[in-house]
Amino acid sequence: MPRIVIQNLGNLTIDSEHADRKVIELIHENGTDWMHACGKKGRCTTCKMIVVEGMQNLSPETAPELMYRSQDRLKPNERLSCQSSLLRGELVVRVAEINKFPHIAYTE
Template sequence: MVKIIIENLNHEEISSSSSGRKVIELIHENYIDWMHACGKKGRCTSCKMIVIKGGENLDELTDREEFFKSKGRLKTNERLTCQTKIKQGELLIRVADENKFPHISYSD
């Protein structure tokens, strides 16, 4: 069982019985608007999430994430939703300020 909580979207909760899926797939399947400028190909950082809790439930960094981390575009607690798979358990995340949509009301 997988549970994703998006803290600054009023603690929006996503639950799924399938593990090993990309975080962005689960977000979009639940009709939540999430930035992905490059079409989910790992070519930018617009789909970045800030991991608050549950990082141990994610797979290892991909080559693309390692690349952006080496360039200073991903911090230690940040991952790309288009590259990151959740194995199981709970994940608490935030939308990065620079990737927020203007048409969505975010909470603190």
């Protein structure tokens, strides 16, 4: 069963019965706010996530992610949640400092 753990949201755990779903969709379906300025189209980096564990459980990088990586807008441990599908297993992520909402209390 695919699982997402968001460390700096108090280790919020999201379990899904469905594999091969976009990470941002799984997060939003759980009722958790996650920034996305371009409407989940891969045209910005506001939905980026810092991957702590489980990078191997994600789909391959998409063309937008490769472009942002070549521009140094994505670090090696970052992915766009709107472009990444969780294929299997567990994914442990953090919300990037620049992408935090002011109305949410984050943990460290």
